[in-house]
Amino acid sequence: MIDLKRLRAAPDEVRAALARRGEPAVLTLLQELERLDERRRSIAGALDALKAERNAAAREDARHVKAGGTLPPEVLVERRALGEQISEREAALRDVEAEMAGKALYVPNVPLPELPDGDASNNRTVRVWGDPRPPAATLRPHWEIGERLGILDLARGAKIAGSGFPVFFGAGARLVRALVAFMIDLHVREHGYREVEPPFVVTRASMQGTGQVPKFEDDAYRTVPDDLFLVPTAEVPVTNLHRDEILDGASLPFGYVAYTPCFRREAGAAGRDTRGLLRVHQFDKVELVRFTRPDESPAEHERLTDHAAAVLRALELPYRVVLLAAGDVGFASAKTYDLEAWAPGVGQWLEVSSSSTFTDFQARRASIRYRARAGDKPALVHTLNASGVALPRTIAALLETGQQSDGSVVLPAALVPYFGADRLNPPGGP
């Protein structure tokens, strides 16, 4: 959520920074918020004064009654009038605060200055790792490899749940399980994350805390009688672990690694990337979530991004790191690096991880604070997260990268202890 104090103190700076997102509606929202904020402060000030008056009168009356006196009718009339004034202003304050909350929840995070200007076409590749295998007519796309190996069945998934719900069979299912275990172990052992298995459904309050709701409610699957949401990413349950908490500053920074399935309706993405595993409604993902002090978050973001990239290096998948432009970063993010793995069969870089710092945006919405030292005032933490990494596109890159002319697929050495073999063989093969 936007920092109203900052908006009040430096309105031009906030406006200019948000304008870089390229959404004129946001600037209108800002104007309305500034007007409401002024109104709220004036009502709250008057209300405080009235309450102070009532509290003083109540103290005095109590003393009087305790001493055996009674309150004369004219005093009661006076007190009642005071009470009515307070009620009226409380109602006015409630109204203006509700209106503000309704608007503030739709204001995106302020992009950091180092982001390139412009839309997605201005995204900047900051580094490339590995040697991307050049596309060739002999290289097959992952859906052909997967179906030929008998490990991927898109048609049956569509039959039982609709398109975008893949089914993995046999070695494919085992590969999914191996990848999840491999990634979690890597992050726990090498990068110091604490493993957590959270609920796979969350309340509306949790979705609001991380920014998926109210603006993007249509992108999520929602259960009707209970108003619970299927998690679109482990970011939601894991970040909300500490909602409404004040963390011990000495414990920062720390991170969680969590596996969850992810459910996304992909409303508005219909027709894009529909082949194979490139865009699906349910997928598995290992997610990294970090909580830091504000001064540490830029360095933590770089570290976090490299924790995700370490997975791709271990899997021997060439990848590139892309810094998103101000017009392309997500609603809650202040800065995002996408990690894209090279998939030679489709000849595309596939986004397998998105590594973002949310600065204090989620922390303010979810009220996640820390106390630097005993006695200090609580301050907002910074939250960050990165996929570490998402499975379907990683599997696509693995299949397309490891494919051999005999129809088998060679797997990276790091997976062998988890998968139990160094390659996927076609049915009937060796």
Add this chain to the structure above:
RNA sequence: GGAGGGCUGGCCGAAUGGCUAAGGCACCGGUCUUGAAAACCGGCGGGCGCAAGCCCUUACAGGUUCGAAUCCUGUGCCCUCCGCCA
């Protein structure tokens, strides 16, 4: 799904319509000490404010009242038992 009990600060726990929500534990700072412990002093929910100070806070949201932790209504969560169940 049904019945009952409960929810006060990091933890325990008092206050049943009235002055500043007791007290203890834990924790932090200080005095003392070679050091530590003990003892003693101070601090120890949140917001606004340069400050003085003001406001809010007894799970949450409403209501009654001159005045609510306390009375009323609704909601959430926890516990116990019954039923069902992997």
